[in-house]
Amino acid sequence: MIEKERKTQEFQTRVIHIKEQFQGFDFLVSRASGEFLRNLILDFINSGKKVVLDFQGIKGVAHSFADEVFGLLF
Known part of the structure; x- marks a missing residue:
């Protein structure tokens, strides 16, 4: 699995394992x-994660x- 999802009380968190991703x-x-x-990061952020x-x-x-x-992220 490339990303793992962890549920917290307020929102979901996506962990992106860079080495696996590439x-x-x-x-x-x-x-x-x-x-x-x-x-990929922006897709998760824009979906509230x-x-x-x-x-x-x-x-x-x-x-x-x-x-x-990172230079173009925000």
Whole structure:
């Protein structure tokens, strides 16, 4: 399962396991991958869910990936 859902008293939380989401890759570099993750995050947020990103097992991210995800998120 790529995301796991946890129910809390107020809302649902989606945990996105980044390494699983990107098929086991442990270094994320492309803007396209960043855009994919950003859109996934926004889909959950727009549906009223809290999002937790689990970077366990990720050794690093390139500036372009991080900029695409977090620089354009809000």
